Amino acid sequence: MKPIVPLVIHGMSRDTILNGYNIPQEAAIMVNLWSVHMDPQLFPEPNKFQPERFLDLDGNFVKHEAIIPFSTGHRVCLGEHLAKMELFMLFVSLMQRFTFHLPEGAPEPSMLGTLRLPIAPINAPFPFELCAVPRG
Ligand code: HEM
Numbered sequence: 001m002k003p004i005v006p007l008v009i010h011g012m013s014r015d016t017i018l019n020g021y022n023i024p025q026e027a028a029i030m031v032n033l034w035s036v037h038m039d040p041q042l043f044p045e046p047n048k049f050q051p052e053r054f055l056d057l058d059g060n061f062v063k064h065e066a067i068i069p070f071s072t073g074h075r076v077c078l079g080e081h082l083a084k085m086e087l088f089m090l091f092v093s094l095m096q097r098f099t100f101h102l103p104e105g106a107p108e109p110s111m112l113g114t115l116r117l118p119i120a121p122i123n124a125p126f127p128f129e130l131c132a133v134p135r136g
Contacts, residue, residue, distance in 0.1 A: 001049055002113055003069045006034035006123050010075070033068060034123075042066045047111060098132040 008031040015025050023029070038046040043053065043066075056062050070077035077083070102108065109128035116122045 001111070002123055003033045003037045004123055005069065005071075005121070006115075007032060007121050008071050008075075031071065033071060036066055036068060039066070049111065094132070096135070098134055101131050101133070103129050103131055 010029045010031065012023060012025045012027055012029065016023050036042070040046055042064075054062055054064060054067075070080040070083070106129050109130075110126045112126070113123040114126055116124045
């Protein structure tokens with residue numbers, strides 16, 4: 001839905017010129033992963049929760065080259081494969097053991113996130129309430 005790491009910050013190892021811009025060694029470079037994931041030309045109505053945008057007509061998952069939550073290039077996240085496996089196992093084991101619903105009268109979780117700063121800016125959900133009912 002949205003990148004967990006919206007901005008990646010890099011330093012420069014030396015002065016350089018990129019696309020005609022002088023970039024001095026002391027500059028901090030911000031890579032804006034948010035702008036890619038939320039680009040309406042790539043993903044129409046990007047704020048809409050619409051998982052089917054990643055499925056083909058037969059319902060099979062289609063990898064989209066603009067989905068880059070782990071960044072890209074030489075400094076791509078070293079934990080990408082571990083993180084994907086862990087998220088898959090956590091999500092599947094929760095789905096196998098529980099059904100989920102909102103408490104009576106509770107508002108739906110906000111689709112907006114909020115920035116937290118443990119190490120890098122992290123896009124985290126606002127707190128929300130959810131009932132997890134063990135499957136019989
Ligand atoms: C959903 C989980 C995760 C997300 C979305 C994520 C995302 C990212 C992003 C965007 C970067 C910056 C890449 C760049 O500089 O261009 C990064 C770097 C990194 N990540 Fe992750 N990460 C996740 C989990 C993990 C885990 C589980 C580990 C290790 C166990 C890990 C280890 C690292 C390391 C070591 C780097 C620095 C790579 C470098 O600078 O060469 N990450 N991650």
